[in-house]
Amino acid sequence: MTDDQGFLEEFERFLIERVAPRAAEMDREPEVLHSIFEEFKQQGGLTIRMPVDIGGRMLSDRSYAAFRILLARYGGALSFLQAQHQVAVTWLTRAPSQDDMGSMYQRVLEDGIALGIGFLSPRHRALEIEHDGAGFTLSGQLPWVTGHGFLQHVVTSFEHEGKRHFTLLPFRDCTRESGQLSFSEPVSLIVFNALNTVQARLDRWPVPHDQIFLSRPVDAQQEPERHNSVYTLAGACRGLQDLVHQLPHLPDGMQREYDRLTDGLERYEAAIMVAGGSPSELRAVAARLAHDWSALARWSYGGKALLVDHPVNRLARESWQYGVTALRPADLEAVYPAS
Secondary structure (H helix, E strand, O other): OOHHHHHHHHHHHHHHHHHHHHHHHHHHOHHHHHHHHHHHHHOOOOOEOOOHHHOOEOOOHHHHHHHHHHHHHHOHHHHHHHHHHHHHHHHHHOOOOHHHHHHHHHHHHHHOOOEEEOOOOOOOOOOEEEEEOOEEEEEEEEEEEEOEOOEOEEEEEEEEOOEEEEEEEEOOOEEEOOEEEEEOOOOOOOOOHHHOEEEEEEEEEEEEHHHEEEEEEOOOOOOOOOOOHHHHHHHHHHHHHHHHHOOOOOOHHHHHHHHHHHHHHHHHHHHHOOOOOOHHHHHHHHHHHHHHHHHHHHHHHHHHHHOOOOHHHHHHHHHHHHHHOOOOHHHHHHHOOOO
């Protein structure tokens, strides 16, 4: 057994025993999610894909894909919270000076702090930026920042004179010099309401040059990256498949649909376990699979699926969340091709 296999098997036991029984509560109750999140930290969930030489665990690409599928299969809120942290860590690992990142990594490892993200989409007004010899001053809003009360810092970025600069913000109301950083009350959401999604307001917030950990040309050509939903949608499908499989008997037509969707899910998972493929096309395939699995599970369970805490209801809602989060134009074109 490889180290990765052993870790994934132990982690799945934790998910089955501790996470799955409270998954519905975790979607809506911050206190329950916080308690399980602390246990998740003890399982090493924050150190995935962090540098090995400082104590992180660098799962292989296949094992990391399996890890994300497992999370979404058994606990969507936990999966979504971990994704915020993981994206932030990914940006930190791209910093040209990893020595400067050492203290942050140690705080994750030793103190259990977790990180979030707060980026502007092209649909939102850019931050107002002033620049002088000391650094930058930022004003404006970040409309979606998830994990208030769970995460301690937020990775954000801003563009100036052809470069995109990355920095860390405290995830709490605070002042620095003459600037202020504040956060709204959590907005109400129909999925993952427990994750405390808020708006951030920056009023002349100072960012000295030495607090910018990464700068990249805005027009740098980069390969499009897979969104986390490529994996979490597969996990939601697995969870729905589990539920339908538990039923003692399906009518012949529904059994054929179960077999068809099982074959499609297995082919899809094989595709995402290796590099390649259009990230947007993969996401579109996964969204269609999740839609069909949700429909089959609802028909299979009938009126029971209307119960607030029924797992069919939860997984269907969670797959909707994965499908619409951080949509890019290419994602929409893959779902609704022009021709």
